Amino acid sequence: MVDRPKKPLALATTPGLPPQPQVNFTHDNSRVTASLPTGESIEVLLYGATVISWKNRFGIERLWLSDAAKLDGSKAVRGGIPLVFPVFGTAPDHAATSKLPQHGFARNSRWEFLGKSSSESTGPSDTSVKLDFGLSSATLDEQAKSLWPYTFSIIYSVTLTPENLSTSIVVTNDGEQPIEFQVLLHTYLRIDDISKIQVTGLEESEYIDKVDAASTKTQSGAITITGETDRVYTPAKGPSHPVVVSEDGEAVYSVVRDNLKDVVVWNPWQQKAESMGDFEPKDGYKKMICIEAGSVRGWTTLDPSDAFEGAQTISD
Template identity: 85%
Template sequence: MVDRRNKPMALATTPGLPPQPQVNFSHANSRVTAVLPTGESVVILLYGATVISWKNRFGMEKLWLSDAAKLDGSKAVRGGIPLVFPVFGTAPDHAPTSKLPQHGFARNSRWEFLGKSSSESAGPSDTSVKLDFGLSSNTLEDGVKSQWPYTFSIIYSVTLTPESLSTSIVITNDGAEPIDFQVLMHTYLRVNDISQIQVTGLEDSEYVDKVDAAKTKSQSGAVAITGETDRVYTPAKGPSNAVAVAEEGETIFTVVRDNLKDVVVWNPWTEKAAGMGDFEPKDGFKKMICIEAGSVNGWVSLDPGDAFEGAQTISD
């Protein structure tokens, strides 16, 4: 081969777009998975718009999901982040919601995937993806409509960044009469050892102790879990003050709320876990703690045409 003294220069390549978040459907289009270029991921079931997985870039799961959780739409999911609306627990004395099942219908309804959006700044580490889901009175099953005959629409958004997971909700009253409701993001956080957990950010706050005849008490110091725990806190410092979960003295989660005034702290402990058919393994309570952002101490009243917005951001 003849050696050419003046070889042509290679053509300059046009820089491509930066890596984009990947969003895919699976399980007969019943699940949406988003993966960031940096490796973080989130999985949401269209049934209940329930977040069932949140992993960091190393593939470590941040949420607790029962081994016996039903993921086929046959019942509400045990674990992840089920969405409670329009009633927390049951409210037999509250006429508008008295006919509804425990925790309402949002977690038992099939939501519509409305689309995704992403943002990039200077580098791939700043990439995020936002997934939007919708539910309205028009798409509810007839049985649910008969139990709660109000006209509404909801947009629920799940935003994944390399550092955090955010869930936000916009509830609009599309009808001609006021709507009373409660809303809660029932987040199951994964921990290594519940006996080593302390929750801070709730100091000097009043709470309703549902394990002790719904007595109103005041929190002094950090919260430790030593038995069945079911408390509705109204944090004294307001939603923007972080509620932190520390394990062996190291902060592993922080939860910041926006317009969600209450925080439920829940762990079923031994007997309660044993009595729940979809809670597996039975000692799984040692590996989880629920820190649930919501407005559930009383009722939110929404006038016709008005909208309610609330959100939480969980950082690890």
Template identity: 75%
Template sequence: MVDRPNKPSALASTPGLPPQPQVNISHANSRVSAVLPTGESIEVLLFGATVTSWKDRAGNEKLWVSDAAKLDGSKAVRGGIPLVFPVFGTAPDHAQTSKLPQHGFARNSKWEFLGKSSSESTPSTSQSDASVKLDFGLSSATLDEKTKELWPYTFSAIYTVTLTPDGLRTGIVINNDGDKPFDCQFLCHTYLRINDITKVEITGLENSKYIDKVDGAKTKSQSGAVTITGETDRVYTSEPTIVVTEGGSTVFKIERDNLENVVVWNPWTEKAASMGDFEPKDGFKNMICVEAGSVAGWTTLEAGDAYEGAQTISY
């Protein structure tokens, strides 16, 4: 072998990028999952764009999902974070939405996965800075014919789920793409997993007005922290920050952006027993719904208008 006196020097090694968030589509293209380099993960069912799992880096599940929940697209998921749009509950006296099923059609519709984006990482960026954003879309064009007949308005919605090492953010943008105004309501029906409902307190709702749906929809005022001692179904209007504690320790902090209402729900014994997809029947001891939304009244979107709202849950 001839020794070349002027041979080129070896290239300097290029430092590699740190590990990146991983996103996968599985179950016959019906679920999207994401895992951060630090170990946090989420899973989203395209049916309803429902977040069905959110785990911290140690693998602890943060959301409650019924053991009898249907994940095959046959009905809305009992648990996780179902989406309520364009009506909360039923509204028989509201002409535009009176024919719609309970909680509207968003949680019962097939959403499209629009793609992912992740935080920009450089060789100097820590793994703890990594995050991933998943976008999902639904529009009037993709609804089934029956739903279009029940709600004949032209819209598009982009729902964004962002996972960070510190928490989970879910947000929506709803556009009126037609020439007719429509009214709507929106809510993230979030089922939070806890260990013992009798040790849970919810703060941030003190002195707030609420509608008590268990007591004839009477308007009441909250005094002190919210505790759960029986069936609870309340619609609060409150300040943006809500804190859930268990045994005196903070387990969740919920920040709301342009979502003025909070629904607090727990079915307790009899209600849980009456729901076929609620299992185990004593599962109410391990969950509390703290639901950020705009549902006490109606948001009217004129032609070309858009509505935007979001929540961020940390622990």
């Protein structure tokens, strides 16, 4: 074989790009899934922009979802993170929201997927993915418009990192009159055994006990769940102080809020769980606790052209 003096040099190998977050739609465009190279994943239903799954890198589910949850858009989802807006519960004495259904219309509306963004850096643990969803008076169905005739837009963002899940909401008043609303991130956390749960970070906080005639009380020590629990706390230590869920003495969740002044702690217990048709299995109350960041004591007033932003970050 003749040795060519000017034979080409071997092409330099191009190093492969590091693994990227993956975002996919289901075939019927009803939900969006996202996963990180490190293994964490989320699933968001466009109906209600409801986060229905959050798994850690080991594939372990961190959110509780009822076996009977309706995922076809026929009713609000029982479990995951339903979005409560613009009213918490019902408010028959509040003129602007008195005609709205329980917990408002956000969790019963189809949201638009606005796109994704991701961050990559040299270390895989720095990778994250953010999914943005939109709802506005222009895209609201006619029935909801007639019940709440205000001009608004909302961007709801769901951000997954290897360490945590963040959900944030930005509400903008696009109209010419003030808007009054309440907002809540109705998060169902999955646990192993409710009898072994303690919730800390709410010590010395005032709360409304909705199971005891909406009486006002003050929390003494850690919260344990021994029966139906439905409490609206205004944490004494402010939104940046974590609310921690511990199981058998080990911290399993930490919830930090941004500009959401209240925390609802909820568990239906046996009798109420049995009365809810979409709550399955009926003893599922032993496997969940709701720690819900929101602004629901009183009303948030948003003047024309102003925006409200609130968020929560859940670490496991």
